[in-house]
Amino acid sequence: MRPPQETIRSKRDGAALPEAEIAAFVAGLTDGRVTEGQAAAFAMAVFFRGLSLPERVALTRAMTASGTVLAWDLPGPVLDKHSTGGIGDTVSLVLAPLVAACGGYVPMISGRGLGHTGGTLDKLASIPGYDATPGLERLRAVVRAVGCAIIGQTDDLAPADRRLYAIRDVTGTVESLDLITASILSKKLAAGLQGLVMDVKTGSGAFMAETEQARALARSIVAVANGAGLRTTALITDMDAPLASAAGNALEVAYAVDHLTGRRREPRFHAVTTALAAEMLVAGRLAADTGEATRRLDAALASGKAAEIFARMVAALGGPADCLDRAGSYLPEAPVRRRVEAGGSVARVDTRALGLAVIGLGGGRTRPQDGIDPSVGLTDLARPGDAAGLLGVVHARDEASADAAEAALRAAYAMGEAAPEGPAVLERIDA
Incomplete structure (x- = not known):
């Protein structure tokens, strides 16, 4: 095995990595011979230099083989x-x-x-x-x-x-x-x-x-x-x-x-x-x-x-x-529910903002160690083209959280004339 720093150097300089070298680097990732600093440097080198299709296949195969690969004996396809x-x-x-x-x-x-x-x-x-x-x-x-x-x-x-x-x-x-x-x-x-x-x-x-x-x-x-x-x-x-x-x-x-x-x-x-x-x-x-x-x-x-x-x-x-x-007996329910209403039609939605609103309610993480409140979130969300009335319903653990979520929900929706939504499935790609 070449030293990990040589693999990093090669990729940093834009060289194509042989399959065996990629496999050796991944083995070092698995058993600890590759340090966190070296792994970070490798990731950054790949980020800027990229991998060819053969390199991607080699990296995927090597990471797959780093642990158990399940084999099935079933009467149908997996x-x-x-x-x-x-x-x-x-x-x-x-x-x-x-x-x-x-x-x-x-x-x-x-x-x-x-x-x-x-x-x-x-x-x-x-x-x-x-x-x-x-x-x-x-x-x-x-x-x-x-x-x-x-x-x-x-x-x-x-x-x-x-x-x-x-x-x-x-x-x-x-x-x-x-x-x-x-x-x-x-x-x-x-x-x-x-x-x-x-x-x-x-x-x-x-x-x-x-x-x-x-x-x-x-x-x-x-x-x-x-x-x-x-x-x-x-x-x-x-x-x-x-x-x-x-x-x-x-x-x-x-x-x-x-x-x-x-x-x-x-x-x-x-x-x-x-x-x-x-x-x-x-x-x-x-x-x-x-x-x-x-x-x-x-x-x-x-x-x-x-x-x-x-x-x-x-x-x-x-x-x-x-x-x-x-299901209603088992799934947790938030103590505060608030309807958020608006006049007019929905022209467009900042969908990412809705996801961030759920995180703000406590339904997602801002750090890996954060806990999650499973009961909170949004329902009855309006779509582009809807004659709104109701933008959505906030499910919150307290009134202050509901206030913030209501403001985020209103900000995420732009009202006005809207074209009908296009297809849900935009494109199919195969080999």
Whole structure:
């Protein structure tokens, strides 16, 4: 192995790194031979110099191999999706049981909130008893028995990624397209997937606000994933307004339960969820095309099978067995609720500002060690083109928090003449 500083020097000067050298550097990340300072310098060198496609594939494979790589012996394909995050993006809670209801197996490794976006694990943590960090054996058992399990990254899966990500988070290199690609895909490859769909958001509530940025990331992930042997497609979806009308942890769980049970199904959220799930069924050869896949998905929702699988997953991971029927009894509720009203029509929404309003209420983190109040957030959020009246409902722990959230909510909405919203799914990218 070349000394780590020589690898850093080579990348700093713009040289292409051989696969064996990348593998050796990642091994040093895993066992501690590479120091935090060296890891930070490597991340910064990659940030400025970039990686070629072969280097990205090599880095992804090396980080995947840094820990356990799951192998499955199941009667159906092992599938997953990953989202770059947004506001009201509670798709995973509906999509995993929906795909399982159609014959797929979904071991979904999810994360906590990052920046202004909500995290799937934080949402599930609002369900009493739900164990989001089980061991690998329990993960295997639940996926086999139920068809899906949504959990957090364990110590066994891609430990090199976990170490490098923590360093990137404090060194201003999170936005590196190359490192984002390797970080996402190393965890997905370690989960033993046979098919993956990426949901890359663009718009005011997305990390990649510009469509060209989102397209570049989607193309990178699709190219590297397929280069590493994982069949992958990507959809670029709109985040110029909240995807769901709810934002906040327990509030989004309640929203997902309503969607699964049919109590409420908003068209835009349904369109994105179905499009992603259809890509998964086609990737797993459970449907010949997205048209057939969509019909199967609609049937799984209408029959109640997807809702039943969600309930079984929650119970298998320690949550209440009757969560579908009594979600309101289990999910925490904020003591203060306030309607925020305005006249006129909604012209546009600063969606990122809505995410920051949820954080201000206590529903997200400004530091990694911060706790979260699962009960707070926003519901009944208006969309562009709505004749407002109601902009949204604030759920807060006290009146002072509600005051601040109301001000943020009003500031996030621009009133005036609005064009109708465009499609929710903007573009599809494949290999």
